[in-house]
Amino acid sequence: MVKFENYEFVDGGVCAAEGFTAGGVIAGIKAGNTTKRDLAMIYCAERCKTAALFTSNKVKGAPIIVSKEHLKDGYAQAIIVNSGNANTCNPDGIEIAEEMCELTAQALDIDTNDVLVGSTGVIGQKLDIKPIRIMIPTLAKSLSMKNSGDAVEAIMTTDTRKKEIAVEFELDGRKCHVGGISKGSGMINPNMATMLAFITTDVAIAGELLEKALRKVNYLTYNMVSVDGDTSTNDTLILMSSGLAKNSEIICEDKNYEIFENALYAVMMNLARETARDGEGATKLIECIVNSAPSEQAARAAAKSVISSNLVKAALFAADANWGRILCALGYADADFDIEKVSVELASAKGKLTVCAEGAGIAFSEETAAEILSEEEVKILVDLHDGFYNAVAWGCDLTFDYVKINAEYRT
Secondary structure (H helix, E strand, O other): OEEEEEEOOOOOHHHHHOEEEEEEEEOOOOOOOOOOOOOOEEEEEEEEEEEEOOOOOOOOHHHHHHHHHHHHOOOOEEEEEOOOEEOOOOHHHHHHHHHHHHHHHHOOOOOOEEEEEEEEOOOOOOOOOOOOOOOHHHHHOOOOOOOHHHHHHOOOOOOOOOOOEEEEEEEEOEEEEEEEEOOOOOOOOOOOOOOOOEEEEEOOOOOHHHHHHHHHHHHHOOHHHHOOOOOOOOOOOEEEOOOOOOOOOOOOOOOOHHHHHHHHHHHHHHHHHHHHOOOOOOOOOEEEEEEEEHHHHHHHHHHHHHHOHHHHHHHHHOOHHHHHHHHHHHOOOOOOOOOOHHHEEEEEEOOOEEEEOHHHHHHHEEHHHHHHOOOOEEEEEEEEEOOOOOEEEEEEOOOHHHHHHHHHHOO
């Protein structure tokens, strides 16, 4: 995890913030599953100001349609999520998503419109509501401040590790928290959303500022991640604020707003990095840092182009310093810059090595390069020498296992 000054990592995930509980149970949603949790719930004792971002894919899962409708007033109190089935492209999908909300509301004794819903898994297969209907009451009774880990397990699909984080910080002398869980390993190329991510905070903040912070931080974090170039039909990012930290409500973009926004960034940036690290079959986290670009758009486009290139990803899997593929990816990025000014360095815990200067190759040790690229976290440092704008993007290498996992996804 990347640490930030004045923000302390704490346990608790989505339950670190005051007022929140969570849980996860085994419902057996996917045929044959008897061991993995696959139904999650997050609940707050208070109605929460809530902001959300959803997939930009024209094909949208039924849970997104229902959640958007329920969130029209800007408030929510609970989230119900299943893995094992995306509930997408089904004729009765909306009815099933609505029933999941109704069952959750009944179990928690809250309004159905205060329940949001998410699903993840195979697209186009009918979601059987029966196991969900049976297990929601049990799930509601299991909610605890200690069960964020159960909830994150329940939303995982091909993920190999739990993605869970929380930070503690101060506003007006009050201890405040932002915590989150997320899932995502394949079909990761978010745009105005993410895979599935649920963030909670106890900071008191105006609803419009909550949404503004979420959009800005998402733009800098999840929207700069790509594992395989596919944008999911079910991408969902939800941020709930209980306000129970009892700080003076943030009503303008002052110092307290900046502190909150930075806390949100600390959580979402680390979750985004872990999503890239856990790409299907991945062995390496790739971070591309572009400096001195002529515009913000150029910096972002260049960074995303490099980490999205299958040729770059495959070379890094082999620890091959094939820097020409990096320049190739820069060359087809939607960005204007002078390629003859570009320099490229490769870096990791093993050191740093310049492989390209002024748009051309230079002599370097292939053995040293291979040693640098053998690490589990690799940085590609690109300097365009053409302006003052910077950007960071995250991805992973492309391995044999990625093909195997996706070839066997429905079996």
